[in-house]
Amino acid sequence: MTRTRLIFLGPPGAGKGTQAQILAQLLGIPHISTGEMLRQAKAEQTPLGIKAQSYMDRGELVPDELLLGLVREALDRAEAKKGWILDGFPRNVSQAAFLDQLLQDLEQHCDCAINLDVPDEVLILRLLERAKTLNRADDTEAVIRHRLEVYREQTAPLIDFYAHRQQLERVDGDRSLEVVTAALKEVVH
Ligand code: AMP
DSSP states (O other), rough: OOOEEEEEOTTTTTSSHHHHHHHHHHHTHHHHHHHHHHHHHHTTTOHHHHHHHHHEEEHOOOOOHHHHHHHHHHHSSSGGGGGGEEEOOOOOOHHHHHHHHHHHHHOOOOOOOEEEEHHHHHHHHHHHHEEEEEEOOOOHHHHHHHHHHHIIIIITTHHHHHHHTTOOOEEEOSSSSHHHHHHHHHHHH
Protein backbone atom coordinates (compact mmCIF):
# COMPACT_ATOMS: atom_id res chain seq x y z
CA MET A 1 0.00 0.00 0.00
CA THR A 2 1.24 3.47 -0.84
CA ARG A 3 2.46 5.47 2.13
CA THR A 4 0.65 8.79 2.08
CA ARG A 5 1.30 10.33 5.51
CA LEU A 6 4.80 11.61 5.23
CA ILE A 7 7.12 13.91 7.10
CA PHE A 8 9.96 15.48 5.14
CA LEU A 9 13.03 16.11 7.25
CA GLY A 10 16.32 17.44 5.93
CA PRO A 11 18.31 20.65 6.15
CA PRO A 12 17.43 23.91 4.41
CA GLY A 13 18.42 23.64 0.76
CA ALA A 14 18.06 19.85 0.63
CA GLY A 15 15.25 20.14 -1.90
CA LYS A 16 12.47 19.29 0.54
CA GLY A 17 10.06 21.90 -0.78
CA THR A 18 10.54 21.01 -4.44
CA GLN A 19 10.38 17.26 -3.90
CA ALA A 20 7.46 17.47 -1.47
CA GLN A 21 5.49 19.48 -4.00
CA ILE A 22 6.18 16.98 -6.81
CA LEU A 23 5.38 13.95 -4.67
CA ALA A 24 2.23 15.51 -3.21
CA GLN A 25 0.96 16.16 -6.73
CA LEU A 26 1.76 12.61 -7.84
CA LEU A 27 -0.03 11.15 -4.82
CA GLY A 28 -2.94 13.63 -4.95
CA ILE A 29 -2.44 14.78 -1.36
CA PRO A 30 -1.81 18.22 0.15
CA HIS A 31 1.70 19.58 0.53
CA ILE A 32 1.74 21.29 3.92
CA SER A 33 4.73 23.62 4.19
CA THR A 34 4.92 25.65 7.38
CA GLY A 35 7.62 27.86 5.80
CA GLU A 36 5.28 28.62 2.87
CA MET A 37 2.35 29.35 5.21
CA LEU A 38 4.54 31.68 7.25
CA ARG A 39 5.91 33.46 4.17
CA GLN A 40 2.35 34.02 2.98
CA ALA A 41 1.28 35.34 6.38
CA LYS A 42 4.28 37.66 6.34
CA ALA A 43 3.53 38.90 2.80
CA GLU A 44 -0.08 39.60 3.80
CA GLN A 45 1.04 41.16 7.10
CA THR A 46 -1.51 39.15 9.07
CA PRO A 47 -1.08 39.27 12.87
CA LEU A 48 0.78 35.94 12.63
CA GLY A 49 2.96 37.23 9.80
CA ILE A 50 3.90 40.33 11.74
CA LYS A 51 4.87 38.27 14.80
CA ALA A 52 6.77 35.67 12.76
CA GLN A 53 8.77 37.89 10.44
CA SER A 54 11.66 38.92 12.65
CA TYR A 55 12.37 35.27 13.54
CA MET A 56 12.21 34.22 9.90
CA ASP A 57 14.44 37.03 8.67
CA ARG A 58 17.08 36.08 11.26
CA GLY A 59 16.88 32.39 10.40
CA GLU A 60 15.49 31.48 13.83
CA LEU A 61 12.61 29.11 14.41
CA VAL A 62 9.29 30.84 14.98
CA PRO A 63 7.93 30.07 18.50
CA ASP A 64 5.90 26.85 18.52
CA GLU A 65 2.72 28.47 19.80
CA LEU A 66 2.44 30.63 16.66
CA LEU A 67 2.44 27.57 14.43
CA LEU A 68 0.67 24.74 16.14
CA GLY A 69 -2.84 26.00 15.35
CA LEU A 70 -1.94 26.28 11.66
CA VAL A 71 -0.70 22.71 11.54
CA ARG A 72 -3.76 21.42 13.38
CA GLU A 73 -6.07 23.17 10.90
CA ALA A 74 -4.13 21.92 7.88
CA LEU A 75 -4.20 18.27 9.02
CA ASP A 76 -7.87 18.44 10.01
CA ARG A 77 -9.05 19.56 6.55
CA ALA A 78 -11.11 17.19 4.40
CA GLU A 79 -8.39 17.13 1.69
CA ALA A 80 -5.92 15.78 4.21
CA LYS A 81 -7.98 12.70 5.08
CA LYS A 82 -6.28 10.60 2.36
CA GLY A 83 -2.81 11.73 3.30
CA TRP A 84 -0.40 14.65 3.47
CA ILE A 85 3.21 15.64 3.22
CA LEU A 86 4.49 17.77 6.06
CA ASP A 87 7.42 19.87 4.85
CA GLY A 88 9.33 21.83 7.47
CA PHE A 89 7.32 20.50 10.41
CA PRO A 90 8.17 19.18 12.96
CA ARG A 91 11.33 21.23 13.34
CA ASN A 92 12.22 20.35 16.94
CA VAL A 93 11.43 17.65 19.49
CA SER A 94 8.58 19.55 21.12
CA GLN A 95 6.85 19.99 17.76
CA ALA A 96 7.30 16.25 17.14
CA ALA A 97 5.62 15.51 20.48
CA PHE A 98 2.78 17.90 19.58
CA LEU A 99 2.39 16.14 16.23
CA ASP A 100 2.16 12.73 17.92
CA GLN A 101 -0.65 13.98 20.12
CA LEU A 102 -2.41 15.74 17.27
CA LEU A 103 -2.32 12.63 15.07
CA GLN A 104 -3.68 10.59 17.93
CA ASP A 105 -6.53 13.11 18.37
CA LEU A 106 -7.28 12.93 14.64
CA GLU A 107 -7.03 9.12 14.66
CA GLN A 108 -4.22 9.23 12.14
CA HIS A 109 -0.61 8.10 12.13
CA CYS A 110 2.50 9.03 10.23
CA ASP A 111 3.73 6.38 7.75
CA CYS A 112 7.33 7.54 7.73
CA ALA A 113 9.73 10.42 8.07
CA ILE A 114 11.98 10.87 5.06
CA ASN A 115 15.35 12.51 5.49
CA LEU A 116 16.97 14.04 2.42
CA ASP A 117 20.73 13.85 2.98
CA VAL A 118 22.85 16.55 1.35
CA PRO A 119 26.38 17.63 2.39
CA ASP A 120 26.75 21.11 3.92
CA GLU A 121 28.91 22.58 1.18
CA VAL A 122 26.30 21.64 -1.42
CA LEU A 123 23.52 23.14 0.74
CA ILE A 124 25.28 26.48 1.02
CA LEU A 125 25.88 26.67 -2.74
CA ARG A 126 22.28 25.75 -3.48
CA LEU A 127 20.90 28.27 -1.00
CA LEU A 128 23.08 31.07 -2.35
CA GLU A 129 21.94 30.21 -5.86
CA ARG A 130 18.31 30.26 -4.71
CA ALA A 131 18.90 33.65 -3.08
CA LYS A 132 19.63 35.11 -6.51
CA THR A 133 16.38 33.90 -8.03
CA LEU A 134 13.77 33.79 -5.27
CA ASN A 135 14.70 36.90 -3.35
CA ARG A 136 13.89 35.39 0.06
CA ALA A 137 14.87 37.69 2.91
CA ASP A 138 16.45 34.73 4.75
CA ASP A 139 18.75 33.67 1.90
CA THR A 140 21.77 35.88 2.66
CA GLU A 141 25.02 34.03 3.48
CA ALA A 142 25.06 34.91 7.20
CA VAL A 143 21.42 33.89 7.65
CA ILE A 144 21.97 30.72 5.61
CA ARG A 145 24.83 29.68 7.92
CA HIS A 146 22.67 30.43 10.94
CA ARG A 147 19.76 28.39 9.56
CA LEU A 148 22.12 25.44 9.12
CA GLU A 149 23.22 25.79 12.76
CA VAL A 150 19.62 25.97 13.95
CA TYR A 151 18.92 22.90 11.83
CA ARG A 152 21.82 20.97 13.37
CA GLU A 153 20.92 21.91 16.93
CA GLN A 154 17.16 21.66 16.88
CA THR A 155 15.97 19.70 13.87
CA ALA A 156 18.68 17.08 13.21
CA PRO A 157 17.87 15.28 16.52
CA LEU A 158 14.56 14.31 14.90
CA ILE A 159 16.46 11.93 12.63
CA ASP A 160 17.24 9.75 15.66
CA PHE A 161 13.79 10.36 17.10
CA TYR A 162 12.14 8.73 14.06
CA ALA A 163 14.92 6.18 13.54
CA HIS A 164 14.32 4.83 17.05
CA ARG A 165 10.74 4.14 16.14
CA GLN A 166 11.70 2.46 12.87
CA GLN A 167 9.92 5.21 10.98
CA LEU A 168 12.92 6.76 9.25
CA GLU A 169 13.75 6.50 5.56
CA ARG A 170 16.90 8.09 4.17
CA VAL A 171 17.23 9.34 0.63
CA ASP A 172 20.43 10.73 -0.89
CA GLY A 173 19.38 14.22 -1.97
CA ASP A 174 22.68 15.07 -3.63
CA ARG A 175 21.53 13.87 -7.04
CA SER A 176 19.50 15.30 -9.90
CA LEU A 177 15.91 16.33 -9.22
CA GLU A 178 14.54 13.44 -11.32
CA VAL A 179 16.70 10.80 -9.65
CA VAL A 180 15.67 12.00 -6.18
CA THR A 181 11.99 12.00 -7.18
CA ALA A 182 12.34 8.42 -8.47
CA ALA A 183 13.97 7.37 -5.18
CA LEU A 184 11.16 8.99 -3.19
CA LYS A 185 8.54 7.21 -5.28
CA GLU A 186 10.24 3.94 -4.44
CA VAL A 187 10.18 4.72 -0.74
CA VAL A 188 6.44 5.43 -0.69
CA HIS A 189 5.28 2.63 -3.02
P1 AMP B 1 11.44 26.83 5.42
O1 AMP B 1 10.78 27.36 4.18
O2 AMP B 1 10.87 25.52 5.87
O3 AMP B 1 12.93 26.81 5.31
O4 AMP B 1 11.08 27.86 6.59
C1 AMP B 1 11.47 29.22 6.53
C2 AMP B 1 11.44 29.83 7.92
O5 AMP B 1 10.12 29.75 8.48
C3 AMP B 1 12.33 29.13 8.94
O6 AMP B 1 13.67 29.58 8.90
C4 AMP B 1 11.64 29.50 10.25
O7 AMP B 1 11.91 30.83 10.62
C5 AMP B 1 10.17 29.43 9.85
N1 AMP B 1 9.61 28.06 10.06
C6 AMP B 1 9.15 27.21 9.10
N2 AMP B 1 8.70 26.08 9.65
C7 AMP B 1 8.87 26.21 10.98
C8 AMP B 1 8.59 25.38 12.11
N3 AMP B 1 8.07 24.15 11.97
N4 AMP B 1 8.90 25.86 13.35
C9 AMP B 1 9.42 27.10 13.52
N5 AMP B 1 9.71 27.92 12.51
C10 AMP B 1 9.43 27.50 11.25
